[in-house]
Amino acid sequence: IAGITQAPTSQILAAGRRMTLRCTQDMRHNAMYWYRQDLGLGLRLIHYSNTAGTTGKGEVPDGYSVSRANTDDFPLTLASAVPSQTSVYFCASSDSFGQGAKNEQFFGPGTRLTVL
């Protein structure tokens, strides 16, 4: 694989169910991110991780949790899904969380999640 992969591509989920969205990158990037995309609102940061073993809350963290056990993987878990979590979820990574000039974020293909 090259870049960032996300699984599943899409999912329909009953409200109240637990769901984990998977994200894997093979670029050895330190930082990883989860965004949700909703019409008219652009992408909003849910959680991020500056390096393996650390995580932080973004703009809309409620109802979501993340872990970063290693460099490559950054799963996003919905403990008890609600219809308002229906969205497209993007994982991203970047080489560093520092203040450098580049630090371009590379995005995965997204997961479309529908909660009924």
Add this chain to the structure above:
Amino acid sequence: AQTVTQSQPEMSVQEAETVTLSCTYDTSESDYYLFWYKQPPSRQMILVIRQEAYKQQNATENRFSVNFQKAAKSFSLKISDSQLGDAAMYFCAYRAKAAGNKLTFGGGTRVLVKP
């Protein structure tokens, strides 16, 4: 908190013509980056162009250029010689250097290209 506003939900342009997308942002920071991302129907997010706040020269990437007005907190994207492949959602994004690498996005502008 920083906010990014894209006031045009949709823009239409004739093939080979020029279209300009507007973006304004609100921040108290002085050192930051601004970006334009393209999202075609494939859903993939593609970085189009970036601008560093301390650089007065406007960034250009082939047919894409920006008009960066720091005092006005404005960052517009101009697409010249529009092509059918330019049809996509375009997102303006902001990152303060002091805030690590966290991006704040605008709501997006859909660009339609007419043949």
